Amino acid sequence: MTTTRLLLVRHGETDWSQTRRHTGRTDIPLNEAGEAQARALPAVLPLQGVVAVWTSPLRRAVDTARLAGLAVDRVDPDLVEWDYGAVEGRTTEEVREELPGWDVWTHGVQDGETVYEVGARADRVIARAKELDGTVMLVAHAHLLRIVGARWIGMVATGGRSFTLDPAGWAVLGWERDTPVVERWNPPRS
Numbered sequence: 324m325t326t327t328r329l330l331l332v333r334h335g336e337t338d339w340s341q342t343r344r345h346t347g348r349t350d351i352p353l354n355e356a357g358e359a360q361a362r363a364l365p366a367v368l369p370l371q372g373v374v375a376v377w378t379s380p381l382r383r384a385v386d387t388a389r390l391a392g393l394a395v396d397r398v399d400p401d402l403v404e405w406d407y408g409a410v411e412g413r414t415t416e417e418v419r420e421e422l423p424g425w426d427v428w429t430h431g432v433q434d435g436e437t438v439y440e441v442g443a444r445a446d447r448v449i450a451r452a453k454e455l456d457g458t459v460m461l462v463a464h465a466h467l468l469r470i471v472g473a474r475w476i477g478m479v480a481t482g483g484r485s486f487t488l489d490p491a492g493w494a495v496l497g498w499e500r501d502t503p504v505v506e507r508w509n510p511p512r513s
Contacts, residue, residue, distance in 0.1 A: 327453045328506075329475065329496040330373060330460040331468045334387040335360035336490035340465075343414050345427070347407040347435065350381050353390075357383070360491035361390035367512065368493060374457030377448070379403050379464060387491070388462045395462075399451075401444040404464035408435025427466075428484040438470070442480025445471045458495075472496060475503050 335357030339346040353361065364387070376393045378384045379402040388395050410418050410432050418425045431437055448471060452459040461468065465488045473482035475496045488494065488509050495506040 326456045328458040331494040334383040345407040361387040364391040372458045378462040402463040406435040409433040
């Protein structure tokens with residue numbers, strides 16, 4: 324049986340996440356609140372047993388790790404956020420003005436990735452993590468990490484729609500005997 328666990332950490336707030344804009348590959352910085360959230364992470368994260376810290380190459384994730392005082396072992400391009408293509412920088416409400424009822428999980432995006440392509444990246448990250456004994460921390464992005472959570476427990480990639488993850492939110496994925504489970508998901512901040 325594997326002893327791998329995953330500690331998922333979403334980057335802190337950005338101006339775009341604050342206004343609920345789809346922020347995929349646009350490399351925008353944390354805002355002041357996001358920087359404060361990142362600095363506060365060490366006090367709330369279950370860091371015992373962490374054997375590796377992997378981050379997305381986008382600076383909002385890299386800066387979250389840095390400000391939290393984490394030593395990054397791997398910058399992993401598979402941890403980059405969903406490529407939203409034509410809806411990058413737009414809110415769901417804005418897209419729905421043109422496409423009533425649109426939802427990223429069910430309708431997808433033009434000129435970007437499918438949810439299943441993001442799921443394949445999540446699967447590669449999980450497979451690499453399972454090569455290690457202990458907890459692997461992934462510092463990345465909301466939709467990507469939600470898909471990692473879904474794939475960990477055997478759901479299809481679209482199952483990520485059933486999870487939410489706040490800026491600087493976190494989750495722990497582990498095991499109940501031989502069954503992959505969600506141990507904690509997006510606990511409230513104290």
